[in-house]
Amino acid sequence: MSLSETDIQAIWLTLRLASVTTLLLLLVGTPLAWWLARTRSWLKQPVAAITALPLVLPPTVLGFYLLILLGPNGPVGSLMLDLGLETLPFTFPGLVVASMIYSLPFMVQPLQNAFAAIGDRPLEVAATLRASALDRFVSVVVPLARSGFLTGMVLAFAHTVGEFGVILMIGGNIPGETHVLSVAIYDHVEALDYENAHLLSAGLLVFSFIVILLLNLLNKRTHPEIAR
Amino acid sequence: MRELTVRFTADLGEFSLDVAFQAPGKGVTALFGHSGSGKTTLLRCLAGLERRASGFLQIDNEIWQDDANGIHLPTHRRAVGYVFQEASLFPHLSVRRNLEFGMKRVPARQRQVSFDDAVALAGLSGLLGRGAARLSGGERQRVAIARALLTSPRLLLMDEPLSALDERSKRDIFPCLERLHSELSIPVIYVSHSLREVARLADHMVWMEEGRVRASDSLQRVLTRLDLSVEQGDEAGAILECEIALHDDKYHLTALDGCCGRVWVSRLDMDPGRAVRVHVPARDVSINLEKNSDSSILNIWPTVVENICDISASQVLVRLRCNTSGDGPRLLARITRKSCVKLHLKPEMRVFAQLKSAALID
Amino acid sequence: MRYFIAVAFFSVSHLVWADSVNIAVAANFAAPAREIGEAFQQSSEHTVIISSGSTGKLFAQIEHGAPFDLFLAADSRRPQLLEHNGKAVPGSRFTYALGRIVLWSPRPGYVDEHGVILKEGDFKRLAIANPRLAPYGLAAQQVMERLGLWSGLRRRLVRGENIAQTFQFVVSGNASLGFVALAQVRAAGDSGSVWHVPDELYQPIRQQAVLLQRGQKSAAANAFFRYLQGSEAREIIRSMGHDVVASNARNDVTE
Secondary structure, X not given: XXXXXXXXXXXXXXXXXXXXXXXXHHHHHHHHHHHHHHOOOOOHHHHHHHHHHHHXXXXXXXXXXXXXXXXXXXXXXXXXXXXXXXXXXXXXXHXXXXXXXXXXXXXXXXXXXXXXXXXXXXXXXXXXXXXXXXHHHHHHHHHHOHHHHHHHHHHHHHHHHXXXXXXXXHHOOOOOOOOOHHHXXXXXXXXXXXXXXXXXXXXXXXXXXXXXXXXXXXXXXXXXXXXX | OOEEEEEEEEEEOOXXXXXXXXXXXXXXXXXXXXXXXXXXXXXXXXXXXXXXXXEEEEEOOEEEEEHHHOEEOOHHHOOEEEEOOOOOOOOOOEHHHHHHHHHHOOOHHHOOOOHHHHHHHHXXXXXXXOEHHHOOHHHHHHHHHHHHHOOOOOEEEEEOOOOOOOHHHHHHHHHHHHHHHHHOOOOEEEEEOOHHHHHHHOOEEEEEEOOEEEEXXXXXXXXXXXXXXXXXXXXXXXXXXXXXXXXXXXOOEEEEEEOOOEEEEEOOOOOOOOEEEEEEEHHHXXXXXXXXXXXXXXXXXXXXXXEEEEOOOOEEEEEEXXXXXOOOOEEEEEEEHHHHHHOOOOOOOEEEEEEOOOEEOO | OHHHHHHHHHXXXXXXXXXXXXEEEEHHHHHHHHHHHHHHHHOOOOEEEEEEXXXXXXXXXXXXXXXXXXXXXXXXXXXXXXXXXXXXXOOOOEEEEEEOEEEEEOOOOOOOOOOOHHHHOOOOOEEEEOOOOOHHHHHHHHHHHHXXXXXXXXXXXXXXXXXXXXXXXXXXXXXXXXXXXXXXXXXXXXXXXXXXXXXXXXXXXXXXXXXXXXXXXXXXXXXXXXXXXXXXXXXXXXXXXXXXXXXXXXXXXXX
16 A cells, blocks of 8 residues: 555645645735734624634535636626636635635634633733733734634644545645645545555544643643743 | 922813822832722823823923923833732743843943842742742732832832732731832832822822812821811721830830820830831820820820811810920811810910820731 | 324334335435435335445445445446445346536636646646546546546646545635536535536446345335336436436446
């Protein structure tokens, strides 16, 4: 039993997709989670609900709408064509966009909870100690929300690795571009190639187990002893 | 003259704040009142933490807030130190890093309090390496005070820093607060609902009720105002600033000299020359028309009646001015109405006050 | 309440008299199967229950004991395997339809009737079904190989997991054109432009059916199995865009 070149390619592609998605989600999700944790606006609940949608929507629904929305006849796709850009379905950037939407709640919700748990007081203290808004975020919020960041990143990464339905819908199964691990497994199963399906599935199973184990271990140390 | 000018209004739904007062730009100003009187809200206004309030705030000749003219410095640009009710140390930082947090953010040439001085003043030298989570309540509050001081504030705000502490921790911190008072020239606004704390620490007092200022004056004057004293019941009394004069080892007494004269109290274990504050309860002061040298009471002072106020159907409160001339300190005496009538007490009458007890405030 | 009980009684007694037949159908044949089922129900007492899905999934389910009487696959390989495994009734396997592929675009006039666009078109993406999984995909690959275009077009291919998804890629405009089933184009009302790929360019797509062990004893299953081979069913199949083989050509294929 050994992995074919296509399968190895699929594994690398999957890791690349999950990494890029996680990093971009960190950039997008942090301000969103911060806003959700702090705002008193009436928009909070609607925005929170939209953010949570991918949790309950079947991935195929999401994928189907993305395919239509991002396609050349859809509003987003036709806009991109007008701007002289390539449409997103069947491309790696397209997968990144889809994965970001799909994994958004997994990044935002742990962050939002962590931010809310900090409360106003540490920020007020920091303000009276001359820290500006950005300074307060970097030097107080980030360290105090450490476990939230960790949880969000690990979950977003793992969830993207396991993503299937959405990618099936808008990926187009192009080796090296959109042929990711979960699709590779599906193909093996469909083609009755159970041996390779087992190989990849078992790998994914072990990976998921290790991720969750690590997360639990790291979260146990939310309040680390201070070294100095 | 350095001075603090404060004017704020805020409508916070069920509660509204509407205050205006001036306070000296040195020493300790107590914001006193019952819970819900708006002390903390006012303190937050001073720090710029209360966004729903508008008003005017000037310290010396620097304006921090003047909403009518569109001036509103954000909190981090105001040179305030703020000590919250619970110490609120950063749990992810060590004591040292907590202390350095504010200090690092003040340009070096503006720093007036050195790290070592603040550590010594708050007695923290043995704790610097510890994590904030592993401190006792009193230790935490001392770190918070030192941390605020290290920003070299123009104004130090303290919100009941002792209220969350047990008696032992309080005793631990009082010396620190007193040294702060005597060694640094930073004006302090100190919120408290404890008259004892205020009597011990404050020079100036702002008495708040339901979001309004009821009185703003020197500590002695506010505490001997009859209208306010009546409400204090048994707690009513005067505060006297004294100095340890001498000890009488034979009778185990100590003499304190104040501007009214000499007071004898039970032997105190303090060196002569040391400044102390003494509380003289109104219920322990009686009035004689003549100096009664054959009384058992040692402390008898000449005073002048200022005014008289009914407490109940049977009792009155009399405010007495020490010395015959000038603006001396005041005493309060609680006596029966019958005696008041019998002695024909009325303002500007010269009488002798007998002090049955006087307690050092600690 | 009384009314409700009467209804319940009626349905129970109905079930007692009539039999039902459970059919597993490849997704690309779900529509014709439903039509045939309707027609069958009109001429008999039995009820037809259809479950459609990908051939691979249905195959796996049948292998693991799913309660189906009949299996209408999209290929011949899976029915063969079931026969070997003893899950199907030996000798029952036959080709119920021949798939036809076409090159199609929803844009009228885009695909020419000789498929020259494959050589000269500047399209960005061409959709096919995954050749590894779907017989229609394999056929599409054969067509391009036969025309000597496979290596040139490979980079422009997007692959659907099945022929239904491939159709979705094209109809949504995400791929300009694609190799899809004639039946799909017909079901969509023969719109757009199409190249009817000549038969000699790909091996026939034999969609085979087998009677499963569970259905062997069922009168309903046997009745439907016979009906499927009859002229009425064949007419329906043909009208919906598939070819049928001559009725005496049973069990003629073993690839």
